[in-house]
Amino acid sequence: MLRLHYNLEKLSTGLVLGIIIAASIGGFVEIAPLFTIGETVERPADLRPQTPLELAGREIYMREGCYACHSQMVRSLADEIDRYGPYSRAGESAFDHPMLWGSKRTGPDLARVGGKYTDAWHVAHLTNPRAVVPASIMPAYPWLSEPLDTSGLGPELATMRRLGVPYTDAMIADAERDAEAQSQPDSDGAAGVKERYSEKIVVRDFDGSVARVTEMDALVAYIQSLGQLTAIAHDQPPADGE
């Protein structure tokens, strides 16, 4: 054995191949099956893709690095279920490119935060967290009152469809209009958003000013959608055993 290695280390190509083989096995065994196992590839029947406005909000969530302090993954532990709600299922994030499960809770988990607080609370909290929660250490985001740039949403939906997210032609064509209409409940396009996505989606003026669609509208729409894209975690009782 030692003799073998004695010769191996005289060969740079031998070392290179050895390293590639040794370092590939584990990843292959752990990752490849995840693309075939039912539990990980099954999509909940009622799972809907995010609306353009929610997707724009998700982009802002990523841009501002919210994932560094907030997880979106309730673990199957009693205290987490009591604190946050039903534990997260694999299918819930099937359309999330990338997933935003997070790794640190400097602030609380957000997987079940949709519908928990009012829009007005979120707007006040994001504008100045300490106005609502005096002990908060979250940064303030006053610049979210800027108008939302909706121009890239159509191509983004189209790109996601190429990766398997079920956006229809109509959704892609109307992405920019839908983004605005979802925050303008009295506009002509409002009915169309519901028609294309789901009766259950929230069409409201999220930031309290109907006149224009802001980044705040998008981010609040996204936050209110968290945990609401499918009812799977609420409908199904926890499985027996582990």
Add this chain to the structure above:
Amino acid sequence: MIASLSIAQRRNGLAFALCLALLGLLMAAAAQHGPMVVHGAMALVLGIALTGALARAVYDPPPEAARASFYYDDPTRFGIAMTLIWAVVAMGVGVWVAALLYWPEATPAVPWTSFGRLRPVHTTGVIFGFGGNALIATSFYVLQRTSRARLADELSPWIVLLGFNLFCLWAVTGYLMGITQSKEYAEAEWYADLWLVVIWVVYFVLYIRTLARRAEPHIYVANWYYLAFILVVAILHIINNLALPVSFAGAKSVTIWSGVQDAMVQWWYGHNAVAFFLTAGFLGMLYYFLPVRSGRPIWSYRLSILSFWGITFFYIWVGSHHLHYTALPYWVQTLGMTFSIMLLVPSWASAGNAIATLNGAWHKVRDDATLRFMFVAAVFYGLSTFEGSFLAIRPVNSLSHYTDWTVGHVHSGTLGWVAMIVFGAIYTLVPQLSGRDQMAWPRAIEWHFWLAVTGTLVYVVSMWNAGITQGLMWRSYGPSGTLTYSFLQSLQAMAPYYLLRTIGGGMFLAGTLLCALNCSATARAATGEVAASDRPLLPMPVE
């Protein structure tokens, strides 16, 4: 830099510089607006500056033929300078974001100084900027000495170093302007990722070509680790960053992975960035500089083989321990946990091998702060790998995950192990590359050492306290069966630890600053002398 290039290399360099300028122009022209224009402009400016410098020197006298009988250390000098610049900047941002968790309104609420945008600047800056430059710079130095051969050519090391630093700059400025893939430790956008692949291929080819010229029959252990670092980081980087750009004229891309598969790929990448970026490469550094500085041969050759292959094989399995109790299938979590515990064997074999190497040289450890940096690095490597295996055990992880314990664990590895071994290597290298016996301010090394050790301990101990407190408060139930503490109460309990952590980080930063000043003073007093023994063995002509 340019004087050491042959005329042909200057011409090739000129062509590369023009291509870079053109690439920058193309990016800026395609994007029209937004951060990609800024990044295009950066490439354009760098390309034009290099073109200008090379064009002016193309017909200067060629370098002396005798250069082939020396090692080529200019890239190492530049790499160490970049290491120190990134260290000061990125650790500075680290202290800044630490302070923001205690004083959230310390800096004005404008987008680019927001915690969420600064945090990846800190992580990318220290991992890639500080760690990456240190690895590349020392790998060139170690590769030449252990092969007794000069680098295969003079141009590609510069492509590697300048290209890598452009990647780092693109990455961190992108976050500040709000572009990110939001994949932790892989936040840079698609064009920066592609650029890094090109640079990495040049790096690998240079490494293999230089190895092929070696005058030693055996490839030394340090090079096995550097090779593993180069190869596996390439695999991880490419697979984790696979993405479809929304448009080739914009920074936005959509990662091809989603949901649970993305989580697994992300932490397969994330934990092996720890393994092959922050461990393998730095073990390569340790395997060269520790024996050289202590004047003792590595204690056990067999143990080196065992730990090298153990680390290369086991590490890849352990990423799933980041996903205990999540929606990832249970058996994958169990595999990750099992391999994490087995990983302790090769990890402690390395740490033990390093410490046993110092047997017979303990008086040097006592007297020489540089060697002491390396000793402390080996001790912290042993401690943090033990802690890592421990935290990967499922029930322990149920308490520690999502808390500051993880942050403390990471920093005991990065401050205690990675940074300490880098400082040990730098204090060995810089005097030598400056043709001097010792650093310009030898006593400042002692100060740096104690600042670094104290800072690390204050940081790590405060984060242990923070994390365990958080974990216990979150799971605490009262007699009536309801949760005892609100989330907010657990946050308020963190305040003293966050303050202490900022102080610990500040001490570490002060030490780093001292190191940078010391190195710059030493480099300014360089004599240009090269020790007679520090020369390649000239291979006989083959004809």
